[in-house]
Amino acid sequence: MSNKDQLYLAGERSTGADVRTQNVTAALSVANVVKSSLGPIGLDKMLVDDVGEVTITNDGATILNQLEVEHPAARVLVQLSEMQDKEVGDGTTSVVILAAEMLKRAHELVKNSIHPTSVMAGYRMAMKESIKFIKGELAVKTGTLGRDVAFNVARTTLSSKIFGRESDFFANLAVDSMQLVKETDPTSGKARYPVKSVGIIKQHGGSAKDSQLIQGYCMLGGRAAQGMPRTVKAAKIALLDIDLRKTKMAMGVQVIVTDPKKLEDIRQRESDITKERIQMLINAGANVILTTKGIDDMALKYFVEAGAIAVRRCKKEDLRRIAKLTGGTLMITLADMEGNESFDASMLGQAEEVIEERICDDDHLVIKGGMNTKSCCVLLRGANMHMLDEVERSLHDALCAVKRTLESASVVPGGGCVEAALSIYLEDFATTLGSREQLAIAEFAEAMLVIPKQLAVNAAKDATDIVAKLRSNHNAAQTDKAQAELKYTGLDCITGNIQNNLAAGIIEPALSKVKMIQFATEAAITVLRIDDMIKLHPEEQQQ
Numbered sequence: 001m002s003n004k005d006q007l008y009l010a011g012e013r014s015t016g017a018d019v020r021t022q023n024v025t026a027a028l029s030v031a032n033v034v035k036s037s038l039g040p041i042g043l044d045k046m047l048v049d050d051v052g053e054v055t056i057t058n059d060g061a062t063i064l065n066q067l068e069v070e071h072p073a074a075r076v077l078v079q080l081s082e083m084q085d086k087e088v089g090d091g092t093t094s095v096v097i098l099a100a101e102m103l104k105r106a107h108e109l110v111k112n113s114i115h116p117t118s119v120m121a122g123y124r125m126a127m128k129e130s131i132k133f134i135k136g137e138l139a140v141k142t143g144t145l146g147r148d149v150a151f152n153v154a155r156t157t158l159s160s161k162i163f164g165r166e167s168d169f170f171a172n173l174a175v176d177s178m179q180l181v182k183e184t185d186p187t188s189g190k191a192r193y194p195v196k197s198v199g200i201i202k203q204h205g206g207s208a209k210d211s212q213l214i215q216g217y218c219m220l221g222g223r224a225a226q227g228m229p230r231t232v233k234a235a236k237i238a239l240l241d242i243d244l245r246k247t248k249m250a251m252g253v254q255v256i257v258t259d260p261k262k263l264e265d266i267r268q269r270e271s272d273i274t275k276e277r278i279q280m281l282i283n284a285g286a287n288v289i290l291t292t293k294g295i296d297d298m299a300l301k302y303f304v305e306a307g308a309i310a311v312r313r314c315k316k317e318d319l320r321r322i323a324k325l326t327g328g329t330l331m332i333t334l335a336d337m338e339g340n341e342s343f344d345a346s347m348l349g350q351a352e353e354v355i356e357e358r359i360c361d362d363d364h365l366v367i368k369g370g371m372n373t374k375s376c377c378v379l380l381r382g383a384n385m386h387m388l389d390e391v392e393r394s395l396h397d398a399l400c401a402v403k404r405t406l407e408s409a410s411v412v413p414g415g416g417c418v419e420a421a422l423s424i425y426l427e428d429f430a431t432t433l434g435s436r437e438q439l440a441i442a443e444f445a446e447a448m449l450v451i452p453k454q455l456a457v458n459a460a461k462d463a464t465d466i467v468a469k470l471r472s473n474h475n476a477a478q479t480d481k482a483q484a485e486l487k488y489t490g491l492d493c494i495t496g497n498i499q500n501n502l503a504a505g506i507i508e509p510a511l512s513k514v515k516m517i518q519f520a521t522e523a524a525i526t527v528l529r530i531d532d533m534i535k536l537h538p539e540e541q542q543q
């Protein structure tokens, strides 16, 4: 429908049903891309970008990130998965599939002349009810958090990834590393598990099982000279973004010398400036010097004499992290207010120990026991870079899941359990309402089932059969008090059984499900609200 005669536009305008159909089609096509990668039997995608860089992944957010999605409504879904990735870390595939399904069903309702506002109101109500139900009925408080709970959560997340078979090994790695970086907030007394404190380094070669956990912060790069010690205890670390090479006159500066003896003096002074700087650092107590720039070979002897470790050409991000870890400051200049150069001891970071270690044929500097925060590092090994990249992404998902579990201490069974339970509960809830929203809530309930259906399809099982079994179990659980245990029933994709997933250890953090439903509903509503799209033609360039 174009109403160009009513409103002159240098572009196209589409309204009402037209734009909604377009948007829903776009959203569905995005969901179709990621659909087959859901669940433990889900497959991977290979993405090749315009310069030929290959990414192989199973992670929803990464897949969508790599696609160049142009349609504005489809972009809403891409952002949705990004948001889930940022907030929760896992569940980025499910959230997109769910949002698209909700949209599809809402569109059908609107086509049957239900006003979009009623649909949106219904969806919002259903979302609130779902969250209440998850928190009240399904979530299991893990007050005395056993290690196995965190382990199971990590394993469930990892089981859908490239190294599904070694998920036990990596789940252990994830839990161990999270426990190493545990911090307690001094004001509230709550434990915090910052994912950023777990560094990940990748080295190809070896098998995935050769991956290991290193205590302390690990950085690629070795001592600048052999004469330096390998270990420094009670380290005082200077973090510099300053060149420690012989000072040179700035470009364009011209010095006219008439006396040849003076020339030698200038040279001498040039090397003395660097020497004084180094002396300043050493006098302040520094015994580990890390700089992003260079250090002259001539200057190295001063460090060797002082028994200090110096490392050149460090990465700036590494130094920033180390600054945070050790309470030091990254210096970009030594100049002070008066124009002189000085170095204060308070700028030094402190750590228990700094060691140079040889890890997989490369020198690494390991910093243990930083003053401020704890840190550890996971060294990943694998056959090739594609695989390592994917392992890193998967491990990140697992770390996030473990963090959520440990921090919020409540989990829900996975494998479509929550979704099936919600569909039964919401259907009942809808029938108690005598208003227009009833239809929307019933559709919302139906939409939830897309997750178990897709899990079953991807596992090459009969989806109709499995969903029916799941629903009958959950119906029994919600109507009959004696069978309340059945509320933990879910699907195990690997065996194809319907079972108690809580007991089987297929669990996920409750927060990740809650957020998933919230985000998916919000995204569906965002797209649904649109009833007019005006796309302007790009302005013609004046030659």
Ligand SMILES: Nc1ncnc2c1ncn2[C@@H]1O[C@H](COP(=O)(O)OP(=O)(O)OP(=O)(O)O)[C@@H](O)[C@H]1O
Residues within 6 Å of the ligand: 037, 038, 039, 040, 042, 058, 059, 060, 061, 089, 090, 091, 092, 093, 094, 095, 156, 157, 159, 160, 397, 413, 414, 415, 416, 451, 455, 491, 492, 493, 494, 506, 508
């Ligand atoms: N052994 C299992 N049996 C059945 N379902 C499982 C099993 N392990 C995990 N699941 C389910 O698989 C789904 C997660 O799949 P997957 O990890 O592929 O996608 P995601 O978490 O939504 O997205 P991503 O991991 O890409 O960010 C969850 O619904 C989870 O309950």
Ligand SMILES: [Mg+2]
Residues within 6 Å of the ligand: 090, 091, 092, 157, 160, 397
């Ligand atoms: Mg996952």
